[in-house]
Amino acid sequence: MQITFTSFPSQSGLRSAYASATKHATEDDEDAYMDVEPFDDFESDSSRLTCPGETLTSAQSFMRGHGTYVDNDDVISSVAGTVERVNKLITVRALRTRYNPEVGDLVIGRITEVQPRRWKVDANSRQDAVLMLSSVNLPGGVQRRKLESDELQMRNFFEEGDLLVAEVQAFFSDGAMSLHTRSLKYGKLRNGQLVTVPPILVRRLKSHFFSLPSGVDLILGLNGYIWVSKHVKESEREGEEGFDAEAVYSNRNDDIDDATRTAIARVTNIIRILAAHSVPLTDVVLLEAYEWAVEQDADVKGLLQEDVSDALVAAVTSG
Amino acid sequence: MAFKSLSKSEKAYIQASLQSNSSLRGDGRSLQEYRTISLETGVAPLANGSARLNIGKNDAEAGGGTEILAAVKLEVEDIEHGERVDQGRVTCSVSCSPAAYPLASSGGLDDLQHDYSTFLDDILSHPSITPANLGIVRGKKAWLLALDLVVLSDSGNVYDAMFMAARAAIWDTKVPRTRSVEYRAQKKQEGDMDVDEEKQSGLDTRQVKAATDFELEDYWDEGIPLVGREAWPICVTLNLLSSLHFLDATSQEEAATPLRLLLVYSVASKSTPALQGMQLLGSGEVDVAQIKKLIQDGEKHASQLLAAINLKLRDEEVRLTDKARLKFASVR
Known part of the structure; x- marks a missing residue:
């Protein structure tokens, strides 16, 4: 011990x-x-x-x-x-505030409640966001109207606690945001872990999905939730040929080897350190920080030590 | 956070990571490793002893970690009608800041506070560990040691943190020096009045020394430390996941583990730790053979934790003495 x-x-x-x-x-x-x-x-x-x-x-x-x-x-x-x-x-x-949503933002949220024809989603904003049943991809592949049977099996798609990546679609009159996941990029998250940072540190980027070497995928939600997960090859993404509801709404993780788990933990710690030092997170910064960490050959836990983390921040911000 | 929900895949990910061959955790720790613990004593000037403790806070971060504030307040209590004539008592209460559990309803927060208070009070108010120097006037007055804890934020492992903070606050506590006072009625001879002379018998056994009240001694320091503070108990939470156990779970890990075993040990100097209390939290069952083994493992962890915390507390004591000396010098 x-x-x-x-x-x-x-x-x-x-x-x-x-x-x-x-x-x-x-x-x-x-x-x-x-x-x-x-x-x-x-x-x-x-x-x-x-x-x-x-x-x-x-x-x-x-x-x-x-x-x-x-x-x-x-x-x-x-x-x-x-x-x-x-x-x-x-x-x-x-400087320190909750997330202020704008239409078109990519966010990561967690389901807090299942209601008739809608889900309530915690997205680090002042109010819970709303995900309507009509704005998710329904099983059956083609875009179709929602049916009563879909309403009855809403928990098969998302249940309380589930994490999802979505886009801000519109606002309600009370200021709550409405989300949608009608794209194959969006949907339920698995194979990884969540890191939370102050939302102000996540900048708007060309793409909020990117992958680091050694098989780690990152999704930077503009609401300060960041998903770090195992890399899934472009060709193996669900729904490439036709929409497979079984796979998209699955709760089961793939097999993840130890090296990938270590890499995920390392990326998580890097994000935590950068956030603690108020470094805005972009794909470039994270890539640089990750390469620095691998170069220094620091173990995952050692990154959190004060001198190492200071050196990491200095290396990233000077460049 | 006790009220945080995790998705099924997150739970599965954490469990699979813990059970994999190299048993890696989300922040790269090994199973038996604690996060960094920050500790400071003497934080509340109006308390007789106080401490602030944080587990898992990053240096540069503004928030984060499990933060506990503990304070000890000594009150004078009448014990004339109580059972224990020569000892004071200890009470313990825990309150949770709503900021620590933003998702909890007000009822939920009360329940949680009650749970924490009951568990701590059951163990810490036990007569076997009550400090011996809490008595003031035998049979009349004693100190009531009120230990109050506030959970300022919770990111896992609250029980260990609370017990450590309580230990630090107790360690920091100084009992004011007192002196007993006796009242003697003065006999007055009044003029020519015929007064019945009280006969003094040499065999009167009713003449016990009867101190009735006390006064505070004027002395240069704030008092004397509590007797038996070394034996003050400490908690080790073993998070059980099938056959393995791990220490110092984060809130995510807590949400992903079905069972937690709280073991409270008290270590009187150099002897083996004595189990002071235990509780099993969560749904599930453990058989007796496994519990026995866990208790042995817990003992080992407890003595290591204790060694570490004692070292830190002694450091803090030195720091506070130095601070007081500097302050004194600057005033003069």
Whole structure:
């Protein structure tokens, strides 16, 4: 048995870092400081960070948007995040937030409830998403109308706890998103494990499906859920020749060898480390990080050690 | 998370990984390996002893891990009508932050708190491990040691974490020094009044020393540590999956294992661990022969865990003393 005890990161260390930072700021040229205060430089592309309670600008010349409120003719930030401006509208996009869905986003969700003609799906958003029975692929191959018999066997398709990959189709009037899985790329997930990261770290990419060497497939959900699984060859994907409901809605895993399992665990740990260091995740970054980890020949567990993970982040972000 | 559901294929994946030849876990640990445990004592200035413990938190991460806050508060209690004349008692309660179980209904959260409280209280309030120096005035007053735990977040292995945090808080506890006070009525001779003289008998056995109250001694430190804190119990959770068992399960692994065996050991210095309590959680059954073997394995794990935590607690003690000395020096 191995046990490691450590201390919590010391508060005094943080405090001294903060103190030196603020000291640095006051030593800086006062003009630079003055520039920021009236907040006229919205034009500049540099994103500005703000914290709750910070006065952003005057309410007389700007309108308040999400993440702000007005007090005494001042627009004040109510969250920590980046300030954004569209014409006269000031918004603050929070750094740590739930997933804000947009139509066309690829998300990974977990079924929480089976209801008449629909499933409720947890997709890390403020409300549960909805997956209608009419927006999944039904057995029988061709696109067809749903039948009463389909309604009766909804749990054969998805049941509580099942993970699925889907696309945001539309929004309901209450803001909940409606999902669809009407593509052979979408559907139930198996052969792997889920990692959760803050949704802000997943960027919109050309493709959210990609595979790493050594047989690992990755699906980056824009809601911060990431599926790491065994690689399935393009030709062996279900539904290549005709739609096989049995295979698509199967709960059984394929045989996975130890090497693949190790690779999956390694990728999982890499994602965790990158997320902990707030590195935005893209296919390029993950590939680079994975190659670095293999090159360093670090064991899966060792990656989580502080020095190794710092080195990994440094290697990825410098490139 | 106790209320997290996993899909069938996720469960199958975890189980198959654990049972494969190299028995690999989702984060690359071996079966008998703990995640990193962070521990700090003396976190609550108003408590007599306190500790914060986190299992599995990544250094740079803001959240994550199983986080427990434990605090000990000593209260003076009248024991004149109680059964135990010379000992105080220990009570234990656990509350769960709703943030730790966001998916639980309010009723579910209460049930969970009740389950945790009952299990901990049954074991920790047992007279066999009650610290010996909780008495104040024999037969009259004693300290009531109230141990409160808060589950701030849960990502698996809550029971081990709670017992470790409780041990750390108990370790950190200082009992204030007290001195007994006796009241003696002063006889007053009043003028010419005819007063019946009380006859003093040399054979009066009713004259017992009767301390009635106490006062706090003024002393430079906060008090003395609890007697018998070394023997304070510790929990080892064995997660059982068919024939193998593994330690320190994450919440996903907990959801994928049918059975958990909680073993609570108390180790008085250098002797073999004594089983203080056990509980089997989950649906399924284990036969007696297997339980016997598991208890032996658990003993081994418990003594290793204990050695590790004791080392850390001593470190913390040194750190706190240094801190107090620095503070004292800076004030002067």
